[in-house]
Amino acid sequence: MAEINVTAGTEAILTLGTTEAxxxxxxxxxxxxxxxxxxxxxxxxxIVRYSVLNNPSSKAFTTVNENSxxxxxLLDEETFFGLDAAGGVNQVADDGLFKTSVDKTEVFxxxxxxxxxxxxxxxxxxxxxxxxxxTAQMDAAVWISPMEIVVNGELANATV
Amino acid sequence: xxxxxxxxxxxxxxxxxGGVVSDDYSLEANELPWNASGEPLYVKxxxxxxxxxxxxAKVQLYRTLDQGNVYQTETTVQAFLTEDxxxxxxxxxxxxxxxxNAKDIVNTANGFNVQLAESGYEQEIDGDTIxxxxxxxxxxx
Numbered sequence: 001m002a003e004i005n006v007t008a009g010t011e012a013i014l015t016l017g018t019t020e021a022x023x024x025x026x027x028x029x030x031x032x033x034x035x036x037x038x039x040x041x042x043x044x045x046x047i048v049r050y051s052v053l054n055n056p057s058s059k060a061f062t063t064v065n066e067n068s069x070x071x072x073x074l075l076d077e078e079t080f081f082g083l084d085a086a087g088g089v090n091q092v093a094d095d096g097l098f099k100t101s102v103d104k105t106e107v108f109x110x111x112x113x114x115x116x117x118x119x120x121x122x123x124x125x126x127x128x129x130x131x132x133x134x135t136a137q138m139d140a141a142v143w144i145s146p147m148e149i150v151v152n153g154e155l156a157n158a159t160v
Numbered sequence: 161x162x163x164x165x166x167x168x169x170x171x172x173x174x175x176x177x178g179g180v181v182s183d184d185y186s187l188e189a190n191e192l193p194w195n196a197s198g199e200p201l202y203v204k205x206x207x208x209x210x211x212x213x214x215x216x217a218k219v220q221l222y223r224t225l226d227q228g229n230v231y232q233t234e235t236t237v238q239a240f241l242t243e244d245x246x247x248x249x250x251x252x253x254x255x256x257x258x259x260x261n262a263k264d265i266v267n268t269a270n271g272f273n274v275q276l277a278e279s280g281y282e283q284e285i286d287g288d289t290i291x292x293x294x295x296x297x298x299x300x301x
Contacts (some may be wrong), residue, residue, distance in 0.1 A: 002173065006225060008227075009225065009226050009227030010226070011225075012225045013225075013226075032226075034224075034226055034228055035222075035224045035226065035228045036224055036225045036226065037224055038225070039210070039225065073224075074222060074228070074230065108265065138275065139275075141221065141230070141232070141275050141301045142222070142230060142275075142301075147208070
């Protein structure tokens with residue numbers, strides 16, 4: 001048992017693609033989001049609480065899961081606006097995050113917890129890019145933006 | 161080109177062109193303000209501007225998960241000017257103004273992405289001399 005250390009710079013990786021295989025960590029043609037400051041996987045079952053007259057504590061039942069992946073990143077030109085020379089392999093990479101979000105294109109994604117090496121755990125799914133809000137200010141010196149992938153369906157875990 | 165070199169380049173201009181060079185004032189373009197016989201050169205050579213070496217520090221501005229880190233460089237440069245306190249030249253305010261404005265030479269066109277550029281000075285009278293100590297502070301990415 002040990003913590004998963006991400007300081008090596010090769011562990012926490014968000015990859016996007018047009019197929020599940022492409023979006024897997026290390027997948028051919030996958031678009032790795034560079035310069036992320038943080039990435040968060042939100043796996044949240046919906047829960048409804050209710051009270052009954054003969055019990056002093058509230059009760060609960062679950063509803064559907066609402067999943068998302070969020071991140072904050074320094075903007076990379078080609079990642080945000082698309083490849084300078086479209087490769088024709090990964091439409092998400094060719095279009096960039098902004099157009100993919102505007103077009104409401106569904107993407108496959110993976111969040112690697114332990115890099116792309118064999119045996120590394122990752123979480124995968126598919127969803128829509130949302131929440132882009134690029135911000136520039138003199139103190140920050142560079143463009144920064146949050147991003148959210150609103151997951152369509154369920155998250156799943158897998159290993160490389 | 162270093163920040164000190166750019167400042168020297170700017171101050172080497174004539175008074176009318178944003179520098180300090182005039183009949184009364186000049187710039188020492190090569191030497192640092194070292195001490196000769198225990199006395200700083202800028203005290204010994206009045207109305208000659210001396211520019212000190214740079215102090216630098218690299219500070220991490222952003223850490224990213226893929227180690228694509230962004231650093232900012234903090235640079236401080238000092239410059240010195242001594243005058244005869246009994247006989248301040250008429251050009252003195254212009255020289256001081258030009259020395260303060262010399263910070264503007266550090267810009268994108270000269271290879272520096274400047275986040276912060278500040279200049280200021282302190283003055284100290286010792287006997288019959290007044291010494292102006294200028295400090296330029298830059299934060300570049």
